[in-house]
Amino acid sequence: DAKTTQPTSMDCAEGRAANLPCNHSTISGNEYVYWYRQIHSQGPQYIIHGLKNNETNEMASLIITEDRKSSTLILPHATLRDTAVYYCIVRVETGNQFYFGTGTSLTVIP
Amino acid sequence: ETGVTQTPRHLVMGMTNKKSLKCEQHLGHNAMYWYKQSAKKPLELMFVYSLEERVENNSVPSRFSPECPNSSHLFLHLHTLQPEDSALYLCASSQEAPGTSGSVAETQYFGPGTRLLVL
Numbered sequence: 001d002a003k004t005t006q007p008t009s010m011d012c013a014e015g016r017a018a019n020l021p022c023n024h025s026t027i028s029g030n031e032y033v034y035w036y037r038q039i040h041s042q043g044p045q046y047i048i049h050g051l052k053n054n055e056t057n058e059m060a061s062l063i064i065t066e067d068r069k070s071s072t073l074i075l076p077h078a079t080l081r082d083t084a085v086y087y088c089i090v091r092v093e094t095g096n097q098f099y100f101g102t103g104t105s106l107t108v109i110p
Numbered sequence: 111e112t113g114v115t116q117t118p119r120h121l122v123m124g125m126t127n128k129k130s131l132k133c134e135q136h137l138g139h140n141a142m143y144w145y146k147q148s149a150k151k152p153l154e155l156m157f158v159y160s161l162e163e164r165v166e167n168n169s170v171p172s173r174f175s176p177e178c179p180n181s182s183h184l185f186l187h188l189h190t191l192q193p194e195d196s197a198l199y200l201c202a203s204s205q206e207a208p209g210t211s212g213s214v215a216e217t218q219y220f221g222p223g224t225r226l227l228v229l
Contacts, residue, residue, distance in 0.1 A: 044200070046112075
């Protein structure tokens with residue numbers, strides 16, 4: 001049970017903002033939303049997390065809707081090195097684990 | 111550099127060999143994880159250790175045997191593997207293991223992985 005749904009793939013022009021959506025309609029009130037990315041054949045890299053408020057760090061911004069049922073990861077100025085699979089994750093309801101799902105494959109185009 | 115290291119980075123082994131994967135975290139975390147990632151498949155959680163005790167075992171075959179001697183080190187002992195076990199094996203750590211708190215301390219940091227090929 002992924003608890004999240006994401007588009008399979010997206011393209012973005014280099015230098016433009018990449019907006020990656022995620023639906024998590026069954027998220028519990030105290031659960032954080034995490035975003036990771038995985039560049040080919042490397043370990044997943046933590047990007048950002050949030051609970052209710054919008055968050056920003058040096059890598060990205062995270063916009064969470066008021067009802068918390070969806071969120072958007074924003075890479076403000078995508079570069080070719082941002083080409084990766086992006087995972088939106090919440091904790092699985094049963095058991096001590098996250099479920100990564102299949103993520104969104106983002107391709108940044110020159 | 112995430113503070114989680116894995117060795118070896120690449121491993122080729124026969125089905126009758128015994129080998130071990132090593133993971134070390136330099137973050138002072140209390141929880142460590144093994145994941146398996148096969149080609150074009152999602153990450154599969156294999157084992158979770160919290161304070162050196164195994165708290166999750168996702169029906170992993172006994173030919174995979176984890177060991178956590180202390181909170182900084184995690185091993186995955188391999189024997190009598192099958193070709194379908196060829197995959198990227200990833201180690202991760204977090205301040206706390208995922209539980210009911212939904213805490214930010216559950217953020218996981220991954221190592222670079224060991225690419226395993228079983229012949």
